[in-house]
Amino acid sequence: MTRRIKLEDIRTLNVFNTLTRKQESFKPISDDYVKLYTCGLTVYNYAHIGNLRTYFFEDILRRTLEYFDYRVRHVMNVTDVGHLESDADTGEDKLVLGARREGKTPEEVARFYEKIFFEDLVAMNILQPHIICRASEYINDMIEFIKVLIEKKYAYEVEGNVYFSIERFPEYGRLSGMPVDKLVAGARIEIDSNKRYPGDFALWLSKSKFPNQIMQWESPWGRGFPGWHIECTVMSIKCFGEHLDIHCGGVDHIAVHHTNEIAQAEAYLGHRWCNYWMHGEWLVVAKEKMSKSKGEFLDLRAIAKNGYMPMHLRYLYLTAHYRQQLEFSYESLTAAKNAFENLRTRVLELKAINEPVDSDRMLKENIQAKFWDAIADDLNMPVALALVWQILKDTGLSSVDKLDLLEDFDRVFGLGISQFSRRDLPDDCKILIRERENVRQRKNWKEADRIRQLLTEKGVGIKDTAHGAEWYWLM
Structure with a gap:
């Protein structure tokens, strides 16, 4: 039975909220616009097609919101400092690794791959964010944010490093639905004697822990650099204020990165920060997540x-x-x-x-x-x-x-x-099609197949009809 469409059907959008682990009707905080924050790329290498699937999902979300007549303000960060090899505050900064690999400065590496990243988004027809935040341009804001967390006793400093105390935040782990002890065990955290609790995470790291770090800034706790998790939180609050509609990322961000973001944001603000958390699943190859750390990955x-x-x-x-x-x-x-x-x-x-x-x-x-x-x-x-x-x-x-x-x-x-438009056919392909028609009339099927293969290699397909050959682009 055909049903009539009601206007209110257009406005009812249901999304799965990782925070509540159920599908909910979307209701924005304000009628002015939807505040959408998406985690961007750590720009030390090309975005692989697994990364691009996450940005594609976020693009579909934004397009759907706009299709349903919501005005959207989209902010995306670019991580160009502080993202260590492990989410557990171990390993080297990925930008430093990229700089060493290519014989460039970290900034040169970051700007090169940032440019390629946004060109890739254009090629994928992924809408550009309205605001792009580089982590390195918000260092002072991060320092001020960390000062407040220390004043509120949610963070502590040891030998120039500042850590967030997860035991001070009772709802830590709410996003993943996992108890703290399982989150800590699952993260395979390396023992750090400076931490009061193994699951505490770094807000600021000084040269006391990474003496060879190239990118460093002055701070009240010594010359150093911010932890990765603090970056998105500070930039989001700086751009959107104290409340956020939707925060997106990959499923690998749930247990650590986004869990830490919630803890530090709500400790700082004193209230709930983000209403909807949405996460895209992995693109897998042979049942394994695609990863740059394995050395080989597919990009555009x-x-x-x-x-x-x-x-x-x-x-x-x-x-x-x-x-x-x-x-x-x-x-x-x-x-x-x-x-x-x-x-x-x-x-x-x-x-x-x-x-x-x-x-x-x-x-x-x-x-x-x-x-x-x-x-x-x-x-x-x-x-x-x-x-x-x-x-x-x-x-x-x-x-x-x-x-x-x-x-x-x-x-x-x-x-x-x-x-979509019909691209012009190059002259050499036109000649091949005419030659193929001639040999087909002479019933030289072997030669006709050979010419078809030549056209295929040039990206041109052939469909034989009663009125002659019709061509089309294969790509």
Whole structure:
């Protein structure tokens, strides 16, 4: 039965809140705009496609909020100091490692990979944040924040290092739902004799612990640098004030980074800080999380060498719910590539049809309602994406209405459907197609197949019809 769409359907968005471990109706703090903070990249290397899946999920969230007529202010940090190899305050700063690897200064490394990172986001059609915060530009704010935590007895200083006392914060671990002893055991924390409790985490580290650290600033506790966890908290509060609607990141941030953020923020503020915590699952390869620390990882440059575009990867991400692990393989990426290119071909065919608008309005509204239901159900992209192919197959919709629905849905998908166009074919490919037609007329099938392969290598597909060969772009 076809149902009518009510205006209030558009405004009901349900999201899974990691903090409460249940799906909730989204209600912003203010009618002015939604305050959205997302953890950005530690810019010591390229973003791998596992990182990009998290930024894709956050992009889908923002696009969905805007689709439902919320104004969004999006802040993302860039970590260019203080992110050690381990979340447990051990190892070297990743920027220092990057500088040593490339024979550059940490700042040169940070600016280089920061530039590439945001170029990658553009290539993936991920919306740019409204505000980008570099951690290194908020050092004084972090120092002042830490002073308050010390005054409130939530933090203590030992030999130039400042630590947050998790025993002073009774709700520590609320985000993960794990008791403190299990969180500490799970983190495999290295023994630090300066800490009162093994799970205490660093807010400031002086040269007493890392004498060879390149990036250092003066502070009341000695020359040093901030801990990683303090950075996002300070920058978020600096940009948004004392209350935040949504904080996002990967699931690997739940147990340590975001747990520590909540503790230090609410200790500082004296009240609840963020209402919704949302986390994207891993992209896995052979059942393992993709990681830079293993030395080999896939980024956009690597998949491009194998003939795949960023939009093929974006389509692949759409096929899985953001809270489900997505297993990557070149077979799955090839399937996504084929689906995307098929979609492009079908859309171009619709654009070429010039027919009067004569369609089943109720059918169109019903499909629209199903799309709203899907994206309002915790950003259920697989269900929403399936509607695309239902639209293309439906004989009750005109080409005009099909395009209207597809372009409307693409406000969330971000596949660039409205920009799909038929690229010009190079002259050498035109010559090959004519040669192939000639040899086919002579029934020289072997030569025709050889030319088809040459065209395939150039990214051009051939479809033989009763009216001759039709070509299309493979990528």
